[in-house]
Amino acid sequence: MAQMNLLHAINNALDIAMAENDRTVCFGEDVGHFGGVFRATSGLQDKYGKTRCFNTPLVEQGIIGFANGLAAQGSVAIAEIQFADYIFPAFDQIVNESAKFRYRSGNEFDVGKLTIRTPYGGGIAGGLYHSQSPEAYFAHTPGLKVVVPRNPYQAKGLLLASIRDDNPVVFFEPKRLYRASVGEVPEEDYQLPLGKAEVVQEGSDITLLAWGAQMEINEKAAELAANDGISCEIVDLRTILPWDIETVCQSVMKTGRLLVSQEAPLTAGFASEIAATVQSECFLHLESPIARVCGLDTPYPLALEKEYISDHLKVYEAIKASVNY
Amino acid sequence: MTTEKSPEIPSELYEKGPVVHQPVFIDGSSVDIPELKILHQDGTIYPDADMPEIDEAHAIKIYKTLAFHRVLDERMVASQRQGRLSFYMAALGEEAASVGGAAGLKPQDMIMTQYREQGALMYRGFSLENFMNQLFSNEKDLGKGRQMPIHYGSKELNYLTVSSPLGTQIPQATGYAYGQKVQGLDAVTICYFGEGAASEGDFHAGLNMAAVQEAPVIFFCRNNGYAISTPADEQFKGNGIASRGVGYGIKTIRVDGNDILAVLKATQIARAYALKENAPVLIEAMSYRLGAHSTSDDPSGYRTREEEEKWQANDPILRMKNWILAQGWWDEEQDNTLFEGLREEVLAAVKVSEKIDKPHIDTLITDVYDEPTSQLKAQLDEVKAHVNKYPEAYPFTAGKF
Numbered sequence: 001m002a003q004m005n006l007l008h009a010i011n012n013a014l015d016i017a018m019a020e021n022d023r024t025v026c027f028g029e030d031v032g033h034f035g036g037v038f039r040a041t042s043g044l045q046d047k048y049g050k051t052r053c054f055n056t057p058l059v060e061q062g063i064i065g066f067a068n069g070l071a072a073q074g075s076v077a078i079a080e081i082q083f084a085d086y087i088f089p090a091f092d093q094i095v096n097e098s099a100k101f102r103y104r105s106g107n108e109f110d111v112g113k114l115t116i117r118t119p120y121g122g123g124i125a126g127g128l129y130h131s132q133s134p135e136a137y138f139a140h141t142p143g144l145k146v147v148v149p150r151n152p153y154q155a156k157g158l159l160l161a162s163i164r165d166d167n168p169v170v171f172f173e174p175k176r177l178y179r180a181s182v183g184e185v186p187e188e189d190y191q192l193p194l195g196k197a198e199v200v201q202e203g204s205d206i207t208l209l210a211w212g213a214q215m216e217i218n219e220k221a222a223e224l225a226a227n228d229g230i231s232c233e234i235v236d237l238r239t240i241l242p243w244d245i246e247t248v249c250q251s252v253m254k255t256g257r258l259l260v261s262q263e264a265p266l267t268a269g270f271a272s273e274i275a276a277t278v279q280s281e282c283f284l285h286l287e288s289p290i291a292r293v294c295g296l297d298t299p300y301p302l303a304l305e306k307e308y309i310s311d312h313l314k315v316y317e318a319i320k321a322s323v324n325y
Numbered sequence: 326m327t328t329e330k331s332p333e334i335p336s337e338l339y340e341k342g343p344v345v346h347q348p349v350f351i352d353g354s355s356v357d358i359p360e361l362k363i364l365h366q367d368g369t370i371y372p373d374a375d376m377p378e379i380d381e382a383h384a385i386k387i388y389k390t391l392a393f394h395r396v397l398d399e400r401m402v403a404s405q406r407q408g409r410l411s412f413y414m415a416a417l418g419e420e421a422a423s424v425g426g427a428a429g430l431k432p433q434d435m436i437m438t439q440y441r442e443q444g445a446l447m448y449r450g451f452s453l454e455n456f457m458n459q460l461f462s463n464e465k466d467l468g469k470g471r472q473m474p475i476h477y478g479s480k481e482l483n484y485l486t487v488s489s490p491l492g493t494q495i496p497q498a499t500g501y502a503y504g505q506k507v508q509g510l511d512a513v514t515i516c517y518f519g520e521g522a523a524s525e526g527d528f529h530a531g532l533n534m535a536a537v538q539e540a541p542v543i544f545f546c547r548n549n550g551y552a553i554s555t556p557a558d559e560q561f562k563g564n565g566i567a568s569r570g571v572g573y574g575i576k577t578i579r580v581d582g583n584d585i586l587a588v589l590k591a592t593q594i595a596r597a598y599a600l601k602e603n604a605p606v607l608i609e610a611m612s613y614r615l616g617a618h619s620t621s622d623d624p625s626g627y628r629t630r631e632e633e634e635k636w637q638a639n640d641p642i643l644r645m646k647n648w649i650l651a652q653g654w655w656d657e658e659q660d661n662t663l664f665e666g667l668r669e670e671v672l673a674a675v676k677v678s679e680k681i682d683k684p685h686i687d688t689l690i691t692d693v694y695d696e697p698t699s700q701l702k703a704q705l706d707e708v709k710a711h712v713n714k715y716p717e718a719y720p721f722t723a724g725k726f
Contacts, residue, residue, distance in 0.1 A: 025507065051507055057537055062530025065496025066538070069514075072485070072497065073435075073504030089526070096490045097497070103692045105478045105486035106469035112695060142693050166695040195698070242698040 004185040007178045009152035010040045010117070013159040014078065016189050018048050021076055024163075026053045028063055028080030028117075037082055038119060038178055064090035064116065068097050071114035071168070078163060084120035084172060085129045091137070098168040099143030112166035117159070119175035120148075121213050121263050122309060127302035133264040133295075135211075138170050139241045139273065145169040145194055146240040148212035152183045157192030158238065165194055174213035181216075197244035199251060203233035205323055206257035209248060209274065211237040214261050214310070221315035230323050240270055248274065249281045256287040257322050261310045266294040288325035291318045358567045360579045360611065363586040366639060368647025370586075377429070377590035381654045387428050387448070387585060388649055389663065391642045394420045394444045396667040397453075398616070401460065401474075404675055405620040410460055412474045416441045418615030421585040421641035422547045424448050426515055426608075429592025435501050435514040437485045437494040440475055441547070442517045449482040453670060457678035469692070470684040492522040495531030495544070499605070502535070502542035506603055513599045515543040515592070521552025523566050532573045535605035543595045544575075544607045547582060549614035554627040570607035582610030583641035586648070613639070683721040686712070 004012065018024045026041055032055040035042030045053040056063050060081055067079040081087045087094070094116065102110035122131035138146050145167050149155035155173065162169035174181075200215070201222065208218040215236050222232035233251050237243060252258045258278055260271035275290040293310040301308045363374040370376070379387075398415035405413045416423065423444035427436060436445050443456070455467060459477050462470035468478060468486060478486025485494065485501075498516030505512045522528065523546060535542050546566040550557050563569065570577030576598060580587040588610055595606035613636035617624050624633070649655040686709060690701040697705075709726060716723030 023504075023508070025504075054538070057533055059530045059533065061526055062496045062499075062534045065493060065527055065530055066500035066503065066534055069437075069497030069500025069502075070504045071500075073501045075504040075507065077500070092490060093493060093496070093527075097488065097493050100488070102695070104468065104472055104476070104488060105480075105692075106467050106471065107692045108467055108478050108480040108486055110695075145694075242694075242700055245700065 001184045002187050003182055004152045005179050005182045006149075006152045006155050006173070007038060007040055009156040009185050010159060010173060011042055011044075012185070012187070013156045013163070014041060014044060015047070016160060017076065017078070017163045018044060018052065022052070023074065024052065024076040024078065025070060026078045026080070027056050027066075029056060029058055029082045031055060031080050036080060038175065040117070040173075041080065060086055060089040061093055064093040064098070067114050067116070068093060068101065068111050071111035072101065072109050074113070076113045076163060078115045078117065081116060081118040083130055084118045084134050085132045087118055087134065094138065094144070094170065095141050099141045101168075103143060110166070111168050114168040115159075115163045116168070116170045118170070118172060119178070120172040121174050121176055122300055122305060123176035123213065125302065125305065128299040131300040133172075133262065135172055135240050136264060136268060136270045139270050143168070144241060146172070147194060147238065148172045148174070148240060149238070150174070150212055150215040150236050151177070151181050152185045154192060154236075154238065156185055157190050158194070160189065161191040161194050164191065169194070172212060176213050192238070195239045195242050195244060197238055197247040198236045199233065199247065200236050201232065201234040203231040203255065205231045205255055206259060206319055207233045207235055207248070207251040207255045208315070208319070209235045209237060209258065209260045210262065211240060214263055217310065217312050217315055218261055220312035221319060224312065224316045225319045228320065230319060232319065243274070245277055245281065249278060252278055252282045253285045256285055258286075259291040259293060259315065259318055259322055261293040261315050263295055263310065265297045266292060267297050269294055288322045291322050293318045356564070356568060356571055358564055358579050360581060361587045361591060362581045362584055363590060364584045364644055364648055366644050366647070368644065368651045375590065377586055377593050379586070379589060381652070383428070384649055384652070384654060387424060388645055388655065390424050390444065390448045391420050391585075391645060392663050393447055393667055394424065395642055396664060397443070397456065397671055400668065400671040400675070402616075402620060409675065409679055410474060412620055413460070414441055414475045414619045415616040416444060418636060418640065419547060419549050419582060419612040420444050421588055421645070422545070422582040422610040422612055423517065425585045425588030426517065426545050426592050429589045430515060430596060431512070433483065433510070433512045434596070435483050435485065435498075435505070435512065436517075437498045437501070437514060438487055438517045439491065439494065439519055439522055440487050440489070441519070443475065443477065445517070446477050446479070446482065446484050449479070449484060451477065451479055451482060451484070453674050454678070455479070457674045458681065461678045461681065462683070463678060463681035464684045465681055466684070469688050492518060492525030492527035494518070495522075495525075495527045496534060497531075498542045498544070499531045499535040499538065499540045502540040502605075503538055506539070506541055511600070513541040513543060513596055515545055517545045517547060519552060520546060520548040520550075520557055520566055521555065521560055523569070524560055532569070532575060532605070532607070536573045536575050539603045540605055541599035541603055542605045543592065543599055544605060545592075546607065546609045547612060548609055549582075549612045551614050551618065551628075553618040553622060556628070565609055565611070567607065567609040575605050575607050577607040577609070579609045579611065582612030583639045583644060585641060585645045612641075682725070686722040686726050
């Protein structure tokens, strides 16, 4: 075991993936010698050469179009989009191409060897174009897998699983935690399962569900609630698409209450999808309405970021409201 | 105006031209773009022309492909008019571009197309049955009946399945070719698109990345004058598409797209260059879409009969026929037999394929992922129960699972 921050864990996973297969290629804006603006690909060009780890021109639709072709050819394509806020020029290539490659060809061709890494989320004073959480757009697209890790251990295991999974994966990295989150990470190869949620802490009064950076918000809120004698079950969804309905519903049937928190705006966020499914699957077990604690339905602010975000105090209040309903 | 060469500060940021001290604009007229022509319409060769590598067997294979293309298009447009087929896209008058391109490649080269390049797939040997099964979206379609007619694809023949969004294949071709290069394969990727699709952002993305990332890809623009109803002069102001290649630092060649020998020659030299130099090439083939964009539009609403007549005189298939007749490799009797035989074969194939069952209901959820998820399985079960309840409303699948 070694102490790693989330960036080191990502870098370590990429290193393992490149070492095990000489057809693995990493690329994106500033990804080469510089190692990416967050340094996630640091040292990879020196180790594996310019052909396998390189800078691309500033053209997100080109990066993903290129990645689709490369993956269809049989290479393992790991593309970086510098910020999730800038993934939208590539939306067509992801939604109409990556996601539908296998289906539309009757499995003649696929881009299962594609992984798109991109930093997402707020809390870094990034304003509206360096803070967004666009996972719900991609969750609405059959054919994609959407994965979000909460800490370094999860990041390494889930990224290796995403790279090796035979489907295109959009891997959202919580950039607020890149250096802030440090933990024990095995140096050897391991994988964590996609499509599986994890019960991080057992409890009996309410289920708190989140993913990525929002997990530590829920954990903090659960500590506050514990002081009030409320027992929270904390669940990390980990994979947004396809999501683990079974684990979530089992937890809700046990606790009778569900709170979902997300950084993204409330309306049509993934929390809404979860709420719809859970009310249909667990209707007679619910003791209070499903609570969603989310960002406001506004662009991500700058000066008023603290007021905007679904922080631990907002989650704490929502826990009490749910339990005392 | 005085000019001098050699400024004092060397720069790696751009190639220096002459220095001037009075402002001057440059424009497209600074670049003259030659157009390669080898074959006259009457079948004679331009006297100083560099011939492509071609022998009798190769020429006859190309000609038979062109004939098959013409007949299939005619018959399928007619089938659509009879209501047997939902949709079709013919390539009347520009068949030499797709067939000639494919004929200049090797079987291991990847072909990525827009949608009007069925000629390349025919050249690769896609069977008449495979064409028909795709067109009728039946259970034998390689694409499992999921895409509209003409969205062909074949892994075995290295022909990427067509996708409707325009231009998306262009950066993909760059990535595919890059993978071929990394593996050191004796293979390139050819990427077809129209002059209209070249307005998409993916065109810029794909060409610029191919130049920078040094990918052995042949970009093949079929400039046929129209994007549905929009003529090329409402699509761009520059000198065709070839002028853009220069801006990306890509070796570029313009050819007469109705001259099969010019197309073949350009593709052969492009392949050799791309492979040897690990660099892209842009070919612009000048042609004209004599037919409609698809069976869903009527060109008489946006262009004149006189304009079409000018191009009818440039028929690429007749031009090739004139050449092989002159070579003594072909005669009129063979020609009649070929076309008549093809018409009968196509007609017979329509009658078979249109009667084949639609794909099984289980294919609703396959190939979304490598394995269907539990959610998808549950959704399929719900659909099946519903179909069983109202079988008369779902005749394709009721009673078949």
